[in-house]
Amino acid sequence: MKMKSWLAGLMVAVALSGAAFAQSNPLYVPLGQAKAVLYKPDAGPAPHVGIIVMHRVANYLSHVACTEFSKRGFTVLCMNSRFDNNEVRVVWEQIALDVKAGVEYLKRQPGITKVVLFGHSGGAPTMSFYQAVAENGVVFCQDPKRLTTCADDLAGLPRADGIVFADAHPGFPMTILRGFNPAIIDENDPGKVDPSLDPFDVKNGYNPKGESHYSEEFQKRYFAGQSARMNRIIDRALTLREKMKKGEHHYRDNDIVVIARGGNPVGGPGGVASLHVLQPSIESIMATTRPQKLIRNDASISTEIIRSVAVPDPSQRESNQSFDVGTKVYSVVSFLSSNAVRSTNSLDGIDHCSSNNSTVCAVQSITVPELYLAMGAANFIRDSEMTYDLAKSRDKDFAVIEGALHPFTPCRACEKTPGQYSNTIRNLFDYASKWINARY
Numbered sequence: 238m239k240m241k242s243w244l245a246g247l248m249v250a251v252a253l254s255g256a257a258f259a260q261s262n263p264l265y266v267p268l269g270q271a272k273a274v275l276y277k278p279d280a281g282p283a284p285h286v287g288i289i290v291m292h293r294v295a296n297y298l299s300h301v302a303c304t305e306f307s308k309r310g311f312t313v314l315c316m317n318s319r320f321d322n323n324e325v326r327v328v329w330e331q332i333a334l335d336v337k338a339g340v341e342y343l344k345r346q347p348g349i350t351k352v353v354l355f356g357h358s359g360g361a362p363t364m365s366f367y368q369a370v371a372e373n374g375v376v377f378c379q380d381p382k383r384l385t386t387c388a389d390d391l392a393g394l395p396r397a398d399g400i401v402f403a404d405a406h407p408g409f410p411m412t413i414l415r416g417f418n419p420a421i422i423d424e425n426d427p428g429k430v431d432p433s434l435d436p437f438d439v440k441n442g443y444n445p446k447g448e449s450h451y452s453e454e455f456q457k458r459y460f461a462g463q464s465a466r467m468n469r470i471i472d473r474a475l476t477l478r479e480k481m482k483k484g485e486h487h488y489r490d491n492d493i494v495v496i497a498r499g500g501n502p503v504g505g506p507g508g509v510a511s512l513h514v515l516q517p518s519i520e521s522i523m524a525t526t527r528p529q530k531l532i533r534n535d536a537s538i539s540t541e542i543i544r545s546v547a548v549p550d551p552s553q554r555e556s557n558q559s560f561d562v563g564t565k566v567y568s569v570v571s572f573l574s575s576n577a578v579r580s581t582n583s584l585d586g587i588d589h590c591s592s593n594n595s596t597v598c599a600v601q602s603i604t605v606p607e608l609y610l611a612m613g614a615a616n617f618i619r620d621s622e623m624t625y626d627l628a629k630s631r632d633k634d635f636a637v638i639e640g641a642l643h644p645f646t647p648c649r650a651c652e653k654t655p656g657q658y659s660n661t662i663r664n665l666f667d668y669a670s671k672w673i674n675a676r677y
Contacts (some may be wrong), residue, residue, distance in 0.1 A: 263303070268342060270319035271335035274298045276307035284312040286351045286677050287343035289397070291316035293332060293359045293409065293575065293594075294324055301645060302355055302403075305666040311673070312349060314339050318363075325493075325567060329366075329574035329594050330378060330387035333394065336367040340395050351398040351677040356596070358643065361405030364397075365599035371396040373602050378593050384471065385574040385593060399605050399676060401669050404612040404643050407620040408595035410578035411587055413565070415522075416500030416509035418557055419462030424470065427497035434462045436510050437554040448549040449515040456519070459512060460582040470496060471577050474569050481569075494572045496565040498557050508556040508563035513616055517547040521584060525622050530636040531613070532668055534660050543637045546614045546651040597624050606632035608672045610665060612641035614648035614658070634672060638665050 266273040278284065288311050290302045296317055297303075303315040318335045320327045336354070343352050356364035369377050370387070371394035378387035406412050420434040421427055436459065437443050442451035451459070474494060480486040500509030513522040523545040531539050556562040567576055579591040590598040597620075600607065607630045611621035618637060625635040640658025642648045645665050647658040 266314070266342065268316070268335070268338040271316055271338055272298070272321075273314050273316040273339060273342070274303065276303045276313040276315065278307050278310050278312075281310050283348045284310055285348050286353060286673060287312045287314060287346060287349045288353045288355050288401075288673075289314050289316060289336065289339045289343065289364075290355045290357070291318060291336060291339065291360055291363060292357070293318060293329075293363050294320050294322060294327060295359065296321055297360070300357070301662065302357065302666070305662065306355075306670065309666060309670040311670070312343065312346060314343055325571055327571040327575045329385065329571075330391065332363055333367045333370060333387070333391055336363065337394050340397060344395065353399045353401060353673055353677070354397045355401050355403065356405055357403040357645075359406050359409050361402050362408045362594045362596045362599065364400055365402075365596045365603060366593055367394065368397055368400060368605065369599035369602045370394055372604060377599075377602055380590070382590055383593050384475075384577050384579070384591055385570075387593065397605065399607065399673070400603070401608045401610070401673070402596070402621070402624070403610050403645070403665065403669070404615055404617050404641075405596050405609065405621055405624060406617070407597045407624055408578065408589060408592060410576050410592045410594055411583075411589070411597075411620075413499070413576050414463055414467050414578060414580060414583045414587070415511050415513070417463045417466050417496075417583075418498040418500075418510035419459060419466050421466060421498055424473070424497070431462075434459060436512060436515060437557070443515065443551070443554070444549075445551050445554065447551065448518065449512075449551065451512055451516055451519075456512060456584075457582075460584040460586075463583040464580040464586060467577065467583075468579065470494070471573070471579065474573050474577070477569050478573065491568045491570050494565075494567040494569055496567070497560075498563055499565040500557060500563060507553070508559065509553055510557050511553075511616070514550050514553060517545055517549055520544065522619050523547065523616065525618060525637075529622065531639055532636050532664050533639050534658055534664070536660065536664055536667065538636070543613065543618060545616065545618050546640060546648065547616065548648070548650050597627060600624055600628040600630070602629060604630055606630060606676050607634075608669060609633070609635040610669065611635075611637045612643055612645065612661075613637045613639045614641055614651045615643040617643075632676070636668065638668075641665065
């Protein structure tokens with residue numbers, strides 16, 4: 238059910254984006270190893286603020302933000318990194334060089350005096366990592382605590398002037414961690430499972446027809462089990478990396494990492510074993526800790542404790558066991574640099590700064606203004622609040638878009654009355670645009 242809602246939302250976003258194309262004249266711009274499309278408003282005053290939209294591997298050349306921001310008077314550069322649609326080839330730290338090319342390009346455009354980064358989903362760690370290095374130098378990304386470090390070619394990155402986070406990942410490794418099925422005993426034989434940790438066993442609280450209900454005791458063991466599995470895979474990858482350095486492995490540069498029943502959120506949340514996807518009522522993940530701003534469908538704003546209105550998706554049981562959807566395929570380099578994080582449990586025991594791919598770690602070193610917008614029918618409400626709380630910036634704001642899915646579109650399956658959440662896209666970009674204009 239949740240997958241259908243996600244895909245339906247994405248289709249609506251694409252349709253809305255296409256309808257808005259008439260208001261702009263996109264220009265393809267090659268930027269070294271990256272590629273980009275430049276969007277400008279057709280009418281009105283010449284923009285002085287440029288916005289960059291980019292993800293780690295996803296195709297963002299026609300992201301809904303491209304047209305929604307441009308029709309509100311901004312110049313928008315929508316980019317794909319050098320690793321677009323190629324998870325296995327990712328070297329995380331190199332993506333900052335693509336953001337650099339975008340920042341430099343926008344700064345060269347006539348009239349542009351300010352550059353704002355837009356981090357949606359995995360674009361959040363992408364943009365926050367860039368800005369953290371730009372503000373603090375390579376000492377930030379060469380910290381020996383990291384599983385991988387950057388090279389000196391990231392020195393001297395030009396700073397952006399602000400960041401808008403929209404349903405931001407706390408860091409891609411953290412979302413991967415929470416999607417792991419910890420019941421796997423042997424990575425070489427995914428058929429061997431510990432039934433006491435199987436989230437799809439009715440004895441543990443799984444409901445194949447609706448929302449599951451897991452005991453606090455099971456949740457505690459489950460979150461610890463997810464971390465234990467991630468740590469085992471990290472240790473194995475680190476051993477391979479060391480053998481390659483010493484010339485003791487049959488490959489000297491890289492090797493494959495296959496993670497069965499690990500979930501695959503590329504293209505949607507399919508195949509995951511995330512408890513909060515099966516039981517959205519888990520408030521430790523799906524609700525704010527205190528009253529926050531909720532942007533309602535009529536654009537009014539209330540202040541209250543906000544709980545995700547996401548619906549459960551029991552179909553993850555089948556997709557988690559599949560290869561095409563439920564299995565992750567990385568390389569040793571892409572796994573360690575972009576998908577791995579140390580932890581003791583996947584809920585609140587994450588060592589966020591063990592990875593350079595971490596929004597939570599990066600924002601603690603960023604001083605420019607930041608806006609955090611979480612989607613009210615998605616899974617990052619608590620994470621967004623936590624990241625906001627830890628952010629170093631003195632000029633920061635946080636709000637939740639009522640009824641919005643991860644692609645910003647309305648959650649139709651969550652509505653109690655038709656059209657209850659019909660204005661999610663408009664409300665998001667109106668609020669973000671007002672926030673940007675008030676500062677720049």
